[in-house]
Amino acid sequence: MAAQVRIPTPLRKLTNNEELVEIKAATIGAAITELQKRFPGIQERLVDEGGAVRRFVNVYVNEEDIRFLQNLQTPLKDGDEVSIIPAIAGG
Amino acid sequence: MEKQDGFMKALKCRECGREYPLTATHVCEFDFGPLEVVYDYDRIKRSLTRHAIESRPHTMWRYRELLPIANEPTVGTQVGFTPLIKADRLAERLGIRECWIKNDAVNYPTLSFKDRVVSVALSRAHELGFKIVACASTGNLANSVAANAAAAGLKSYVFIPADLEQGKIVNSLVYGANVIGIHGHYDEVNRLCAEIAGKYGWAFVNVNMRPYYAEGSKSLGFEVVEQLGWRVPQHTVIPMASGSLLTKIHKSYQELGKLGLVHHTDWKIHGAQATGCSPISVAQKAGLDFFKPVKPNTIAKSLAIGTPADGFYALRVMKETGGHAEDVSDDEIRDAIKLLAETEGIFAETAGGVTVGVAKKLIASGKIPAEDSVVICVTGNGLKTLDAVNGHCGHPREIKPSLREFEALMQETEKFATHH
Numbered sequence: 001m002a003a004q005v006r007i008p009t010p011l012r013k014l015t016n017n018e019e020l021v022e023i024k025a026a027t028i029g030a031a032i033t034e035l036q037k038r039f040p041g042i043q044e045r046l047v048d049e050g051g052a053v054r055r056f057v058n059v060y061v062n063e064e065d066i067r068f069l070q071n072l073q074t075p076l077k078d079g080d081e082v083s084i085i086p087a088i089a090g091g
Numbered sequence: 092m093e094k095q096d097g098f099m100k101a102l103k104c105r106e107c108g109r110e111y112p113l114t115a116t117h118v119c120e121f122d123f124g125p126l127e128v129v130y131d132y133d134r135i136k137r138s139l140t141r142h143a144i145e146s147r148p149h150t151m152w153r154y155r156e157l158l159p160i161a162n163e164p165t166v167g168t169q170v171g172f173t174p175l176i177k178a179d180r181l182a183e184r185l186g187i188r189e190c191w192i193k194n195d196a197v198n199y200p201t202l203s204f205k206d207r208v209v210s211v212a213l214s215r216a217h218e219l220g221f222k223i224v225a226c227a228s229t230g231n232l233a234n235s236v237a238a239n240a241a242a243a244g245l246k247s248y249v250f251i252p253a254d255l256e257q258g259k260i261v262n263s264l265v266y267g268a269n270v271i272g273i274h275g276h277y278d279e280v281n282r283l284c285a286e287i288a289g290k291y292g293w294a295f296v297n298v299n300m301r302p303y304y305a306e307g308s309k310s311l312g313f314e315v316v317e318q319l320g321w322r323v324p325q326h327t328v329i330p331m332a333s334g335s336l337l338t339k340i341h342k343s344y345q346e347l348g349k350l351g352l353v354h355h356t357d358w359k360i361h362g363a364q365a366t367g368c369s370p371i372s373v374a375q376k377a378g379l380d381f382f383k384p385v386k387p388n389t390i391a392k393s394l395a396i397g398t399p400a401d402g403f404y405a406l407r408v409m410k411e412t413g414g415h416a417e418d419v420s421d422d423e424i425r426d427a428i429k430l431l432a433e434t435e436g437i438f439a440e441t442a443g444g445v446t447v448g449v450a451k452k453l454i455a456s457g458k459i460p461a462e463d464s465v466v467i468c469v470t471g472n473g474l475k476t477l478d479a480v481n482g483h484c485g486h487p488r489e490i491k492p493s494l495r496e497f498e499a500l501m502q503e504t505e506k507f508a509t510h511h
Contacts, residue, residue, distance in 0.1 A: 009289040010120045045121060055381070055403060056106070056123040060282060063275075065398065067384050085285045086118040087125075087400035 003031060003080040010086065014039045023082075028059060029072035031082065046084065056087045097161040098135050102126040102302050105404070113161075115219055115294060117301040125400070126302045128159040136350050141321060151207055151310035157346055158310065159303045160214045166243045167210020171310050173198050175318035175466075180434040181447075187454050189464035191324070192431070193315050195471070196439055201238045201262065202472035203231035203393075203440075204311055204336065209239050209296060211307035216294035222246060223293045227284035229277050229332065229393045230259030231440075231471050236296060237268035248293065250280050255392060258475040276387055278398045308336045312343025315466055316353060323347070323358045326465040328450045330442045331362040331371050331416070332394040334405030336470070341408045360408050361459070362416040363449035365389035365424060365441075371402045375416035380406055390421045390479045391441040393471060415458045419448035425483050427451065428473060438473030446470075 002024040007015050015021060021038070025031035036043035048054050051072075059066045060083040066074045076082070102111040106124025117126055135156045147153035151171025152164050174194045182190035195204040209232070216224055225248040226236045233249035240247035249263050253272030263270045273280045288298040296304045316323055323344045329337040341360050347353045364372040367389025374382040382402045387395035399405070409416060419427065424441055427448035432438050439447070450467050453459040473480070490496040 006286065008285070010118050010123065013120070045123070054122055056118070056125065056400075058282070058398065063279065063282070065278070065384060068386075083282065083286065085282050086123045087398065 002078060003076045003082055005031065005035065005082040006084065008084050008086060011042060011045060011084070014042045014045075025076055027072065027076060028061065028066055028074045028082070031076060032072075058085045058087055059083070060085065095161055097159075098130050098138075098156050099159050099161070100129045100131050103129045115216070115221070115299040117299050128302050128306055130157065130159075132346075132349060139350060139352075141352060144317065151210070151307070151314070154310055154313045157306075157313070157343075158211055159306045160211065161218055164210060164214040165217050166213035166245075167200075167206060167239050169199050170206045170210045171198065172314055175315060176435060176437070178435050178467075181431065184430060184434055185451055185454050186461055187459065187465060188462050190450075191315075191319070191464070191466045192435060192437060193311065193466055193468045194437060195311065196437060196443065196469050196473065200242070201231070201234040202475065203235065204308065204468075204470040205231045205235040206239070207310050208232075208304045208307035209235040212294070212296035212300045212304035213239050213243060213245065215303040216296075216300055217243065217245075219294070221292075221294035223248065223291075224296060225249065225284070225288075225291075225293045226296045227251075227277070227281045227298070229395060230255050230262075230475070231393050232297065233268070233270070234259060234262040234475075237263040237266040237270075240268065241266040250284050250287075252276055252280055252392075256476050256478050258477060262475065277396050278384075278387075281396075281398075305335050305339060308339035309343035309346070311336070311468065312340040313347065315340075316344065316347055319466075321353055323353050323355060324466040325357075325463045326359050326361060326414075326459050328361045328363055328446055328453065328459075328465060328467045330394055330446045330468065330470055331364050331399065331402075331405055332396045332442075333399045334362070334371055334401035334403075336468075337362050338401050338404045338408050340468070341412065358412060359459075360412045360414040361449070361453055362405055362409055362414070363446045364416065364418040365391035365394055365445050366418040366420045367391070368395045368397060369418040370397060371399055371405055372416035372418040374402070375406055375409055380410070382406070389424075389441075390476075391424055391445050392476070393440065393442045394445060415453055417449040417452045417458075419445055419452065423448045425480055428480055429484060431469070432473070437469065439469045440471035440473050440476040441479050442471050443469040443473070 002022045005021045104119035104124040139156045149172040176192040178190045247268040288295040368387035370382040384398040424444035428444035
């Protein structure tokens with residue numbers, strides 16, 4: 001068992017069109033490092049030079065924005081669902 | 092190729108500048124930055140003169156060269172050119188020399204500014220061959236997508252928070268749209284729609300059609316300038332949900348300057364939020380150039396976006412123009428709705444209460460000087476948010492159909508008036 005990471009359309013070129021990826025990691029930060037190992041290049045799309053999540057990237061664990069949790073230190077457990085989603089316009 | 096794309100050249104990432112073809116796509120693959128339409132301003136300048144504009148029908152499409160469709164519009168051809176009202180009685184109450192209301196509460200066909208963005212998004216969706224259109228919405232957008240899709244013979248899916256005002260729900264259902272109520276707030280609806288848009292090949296007006304959709308808001312700014320006699324207002328007060336409208340009105344003033352249609356550059360753009368959902372206003376007042384997401388709790392549901400996608404750009408526009416942000420409580424929103432109604436005969440929805448209430452605060456604090464002129468943008472109709480003011484503006488007095496009862500009531504009224 002591991003966390004399920006949902007890959008958004010703009011990043012699927014890097015994951016050979018895989019939409020759902022299983023990652024074993026203790027935190028969101030570790031999950032991104034793990035993703036980078038399997039899909040080189042994906043990390044720089046998600047985090048900036050300073051290591052922070054990019055301004056227009058939203059990351060959710062079980063439907064909660066990680067900015068309301070512990071950002072990159074947000075812990076992950078078996079069966080958690082992680083979504084990576086671009087910011088979108090108003091309505 | 093040039094003919095096929097109208098006056099558009101490409102889509103371009105606002106962050107890194109990478110260019111993309113003019114398809115249904117909205118974020119940069121490299122940094123997730125939003126994509127924006129790039130225009131051929133040299134060609135537009137040859138085509139779009141004051142004379143040309145003034146000779147065209149009174150709709151938003153009189154600025155067609157600056158709107159991102161390739162051919163003539165096919166959806167929402169009657170939208171826009173709403174009244175700009177010189178609001179003297181309101182100006183007096185607010186303590187300012189001159190005040191104007193841009194009244195999109197009477198926009199056609201669904202009584203909010205969203206008809207502007209939707210007519211662009213659906214005309215473009217039609218050009219790109221889509222048969223199904225969709226949106227994530229706080230209500231007004233759902234109404235507009237539902238109505239305009241119906242009129243254009245397109246199938247529509249609209250996703251809204253399940254706890255929206257009854258008026259806004261019925262206003263989507265009546266057009267035969269598929270209305271999906273989500274148990275969650277708008278940011279959750281938004282997240283779900285981003286995932287659905289990635290899976291289904293629909294034209295989501297504020298997801299994959301966003302670069303075209305958002306440009307429609309510029310028409311509000313073009314109209315204000317033309318209606319003021321080709322003058323950019325000194326101050327414009329604009330409601331902020333995602334912050335997109337504010338950035339696009341600023342862009343509309345810039346474009347008219349770039350095309351030589353106006354000649355001054357010293358306008359100030361001010362942003363209005365509800366205190367119960369004020370991530371942008373809080374950041375602006377603290378002097379920050381980034382915001383912290385919030386969980387919304389306000390009667391101004393159409394502005395209840397806790398993670399505003401254009402918040403960063405809205406902050407930048409206010410900073411660059413020397414404008415300010417402010418926010419108002421639910422009670423201040425209701426008071427401002429009543430103030431606008433009693434002084435100008437305009438019934439605005441809660442977002443309009445937010446804008447008028449914030450204008451009042453900015454004038455009182457001197458951030459908008461009393462000797463200046465201000466345009467206040469009212470973007471939606473009060474009939475859609477009756478729940479918010481019902482019970483807060485009194486009740487009708489009931490009598491039998493008898494002249495005696497009426498005269499008794501009048502006497503009582505007069506007594507009341509002389510004692511107060």
